[in-house]
Amino acid sequence: MRILSLILLTFALPLAAEVQIESLQTEHGNGTYRFPKLLGTGDAVKRINTYLHAIELKLLPDSFESSPFENIWPKEGEIWGVTRLDYHVDRYGPGFLAVTIESDTGGAFTSRQSINYLFDLASGQPIILEQLLSESGLRNLHAQLRQQRSQRITDFLSGEIITNGRDGRAVSLDSSNPERAALQRITYEQCRQTRLGRSIDEEHVHLGSQHLTMSITGCMLPYIRDLDALGDFENLISYRALEDDLTPYGHCLLIKDGANCKRPPDIRAGGVYQGSLDGSIPITLVLSHKSRNRLSSALYRDAKVEYTPLEGDASVPEYRQLYESSYPPAHFELRVDKSGELTGIWQQQGGKTLPVQLR
Missing domain, CATH: 3.30.565.40 (Fervidobacterium nodosum Rt17-B1 like)
Structure with a gap:
């Protein structure tokens, strides 16, 4: 290689x-x-x-x-x-x-x-x-995104020229092809009611020098994407426009110079945790944020450096259950303290519980 x-x-x-x-x-x-x-x-x-x-x-x-x-x-x-x-x-x-x-x-x-x-x-x-926006700030941002994207669909369906969010082409509803236009109209109206109303968890987040960019994939499935005149939805919001909705950490990171900002511990964000199983087996647990209520994670037992995928519940902020995709089944039950340390147990089906300590 x-x-x-x-x-x-x-x-x-x-x-x-x-x-x-x-x-x-x-x-x-x-x-x-x-x-x-x-x-x-x-x-x-x-x-x-x-x-x-x-x-x-x-x-x-x-x-x-x-x-x-x-x-x-x-x-x-x-x-x-x-x-x-x-x-x-x-x-x-x-x-x-x-x-x-x-x-x-x-x-x-x-x-x-x-x-x-x-x-x-x-x-x-x-x-x-x-970690960057307050709860009210998240709600405000979600409402703003829904309004802007809904308006984009309205503009397209009313015949205005719109920029395709995937390749930058100028597009408009093709009235010369009634069948195609009718299918686009139905699909985008459904998308407005369903996809645009979903959780902000589905958004891709970009942090630029002056703007926050929020984006989601378009309304069409891959096999009918030739009908997708609008493409992806991408919205830019300046940090200054978000100033009243930022957490202290978000304000320090995005409005001030960004140096010496203290990241608040939040297990929902995921991260790398290292420690031991049963006090003697070195393990590395990598928690990946999937949504506000779900974690997609990976476990590495350092002796073998073997990869084991995990799925977990993140609905309770201080508590985590993670399930190994292996046989026989096994799971973690972990709690996080104020310092960010994880402690709890690991148990394989039919076996004894083993203590876990990670930081």
């Missing part, structure tokens, strides 16, 4: 001098794979690398046998798996790192995905919107 070290940026982190990002890169089959790795020795750097590797590559940093992409690309003779992987850094410092991972996944049809990750540079832990 060919690994290219491409220095993209440099920034300062607590407990570390200059930190750089290199690209892990290779070609496999007909696809190109490129992935970020931070260089440095600080705890924040280690957490960011561990989080991204665990969630995207299904392994821990530097734990691969032949390639860092060996767990995600299609196996020999199969079509299922990641067929292309790339990234770009949206913003770095002061205070946070924003990076987007893009991928194509093969199967019955190719699925394209873009995921935005936000990290607090002081702690190396992920950031979610709930």
Whole structure:
């Protein structure tokens, strides 16, 4: 495998001098794979690398046998798996790192995905919107997005020229094709009542230099996307316009200079937790924010560095239940204290309970 070290940026982190990002890169089959790795020795750097590797590559940093992409690309003779992987850094410092991972996944049809990750540079832990906006601020933002997107559908259905949110084309309702126009009208009206009214959890969040960008995929399923004149929904909101709705952390990060901001502990944001099972088995637990009530996570038992996917309930802020996707079934029951430490038990079906301590 060919690994290219491409220095993209440099920034300062607590407990570390200059930190750089290199690209892990290779070609496999007909696809190109490129992935970020931070260089440095600080705890924040280690957490960011561990989080991204665990969630995207299904392994821990530097734990691969032949390639860092060996767990995600299609196996020999199969079509299922990641067929292309790339990234770009949206913003770095002061205070946070924003990076987007893009991928194509093969199967019955190719699925394209873009995921935005936000990290607090002081702690190396992920950031979610709930840490930046107050509860009332989240409600205000959701209402604003629904109104703007509903108006965009109204404008299109009334015959106005609209910009496609996927490729930038100027589009309008095609009155010369009544059947196509009728199908678009029905679909967009349904979308207005259903998709645009869903939880803000489905949004992709981008933090730029002056604006917050919220985006969701369009109203059409992939196999009828040729009907999708509107494309994706993307809205830019200036930080100044959000000032009254920001938390103290959000205000420090987005309105002030972003340095020395204290990230509030919030287990809903997920993150990297390391410790032991039964006081002797080293484990790494990576919690990934899926929605306000769900966690999608990964467990690594360090002795074998084996990846075990987990699904969990996050509806109670201080309590987590995580279920292993393995046989025999096993689960964690964890509680978080004010310092952010996780304690609880792990139990395999029919077995005894073992204590867990993570931080």
